[in-house]
Amino acid sequence: MRAVTVLGLEGSANKVGAGLVRDGQVLSNPRFLPGQTARHHRGCVLAVLREALQEAGLEPADVDCVAYTKGPGMGAPLVTVAVVARTLAQLWNKPLLGVNHCVGHIEMGRLITGAQNPTVLYVSGGNTQVIAYSEHRYRIFGETIDIAVGNCLDRFARVLKISNDPSPGYNIEQMAKKGQKLVELPYTVKGMDVSFSGILSHIEEVAHKMLASGECTPEDLCFSLQETLFAMLVEITERAMAHCGSQEALIVGGVGCNMRLQEMMRIMCAERGAKLFATDERFCIDNGAMIAQAGWEMFRTGQVTQLEDSWITQRYRTDEVEVTWRD
Known part of the structure; x- marks a missing residue:
């Protein structure tokens, strides 16, 4: 052919x-x-x-x-x-x-990684969904009910006046690596769905007060936001994998480049005896x-x-x- x-x-x-x-x-x-x-x-x-x-x-x-x-x-x-x-x-x-x-x-992720039938975590500036294939459809098992995770990170970057070069999310990721204090933030998982707007409103409200008082550093806030958002995403992905009996997880979308998200997903998959598939920024x-x-x-x-x-x-x-x- x-x-x-x-x-x-x-x-x-x-x-x-x-x-x-x-x-x-x-x-x-x-x-x-x-x-x-x-x-x-x-x-x-x-x-x-x-x-x-x-x-x-x-x-x-x-x-x-x-x-x-x-x-x-x-x-x-x-x-x-x-x-x-x-x-x-x-x-x-x-x-x-x-x-x-x-x-x-999804199809690019499957091609590049070789994943056969993964539960997909799709995370980007405009979309946040947990997806699995069934009967000729990519079924959405869970999603954001308001803003996407990438949008949440980008908007918080503006609060801290973090550079857009090369991207706000990448710069938050680098700052988060230096964070040492976990600031408690709202954790909003609703069944299989997640909500990020309340977390964003809360951290916007407390950020300047906490920075001014010396309670935390900008790096601590980046670390805390990442850990909270990503923990929510890992939770709903694991729940979808359990429902589907899946032994593969695939991360796609721009936020999927984040190495901390990949690490957290990899730990979850290892605990389940499953395998994580992810790609780089290309x-x-x-x-x-x-x-x-x-x-x-x-x-x-x-x-x-x-x-x-x-x-x-x-x-x-x-x-x-x-x-x-x-x-």
Whole structure:
């Protein structure tokens, strides 16, 4: 059977990426970080597309399908990338595929790590979900009922005036390594769901008072916030694994790069006799190759998005996708 090559375009939030995947091999995966998001994507998407083709050593004729992020995400960036994908599909006379961003993360994680049927902890700036596959759907076992864990960390970084370079979450992670005092914070697990807004409000309220009085350091607050948030995530992931009888856990999404989260998850898995799978920032952070990989899985099972159906959906839930490529 001839190898299938899929171009993936990702632009659901503050990064734009293009990736090429051929039968389970990532051929290229460049991405750019923005200034102002939608304007940035319009200015950079063709350059990153050109770079992806050059890096892979391919021409448009070598591409079998064009995949793009249908959602979830921010409206203006999603529309920008969808327009480019539609245009390329028509110019190159190629099939088009609208991909769920969350499913893209899962399929890239499965590809890179080799995880077969993991319980997935999906953690990013815009999403927090615990997911497991069952009967041709990625079922959501638990999720945040308000803000995402990455959003919580980013907003706390602004409270402490922590730099955005290279990212607020990364800088909080480095500061947390130096923290020595655990400040008690609200711990909000509601069944299989979690809530982060109350924790954020509380730590915003007490941070300046505690720092001014010398009760703790900024590093202590970063350490305490990370430990609390991640303990909540580990708890609901373990509960989902117990429910499913799962012996594999997979972390995906931008916050999945955090080494402390990986460590806590690894300890939990070891205690259960299970195995943890995780990737580094090349594949955790939003990228085009993950959209190409999910698109490849969809395309090889006969899925195609008609041009008239190639809209975007800002609230496109993980469990809305029919997973035709898994038994």
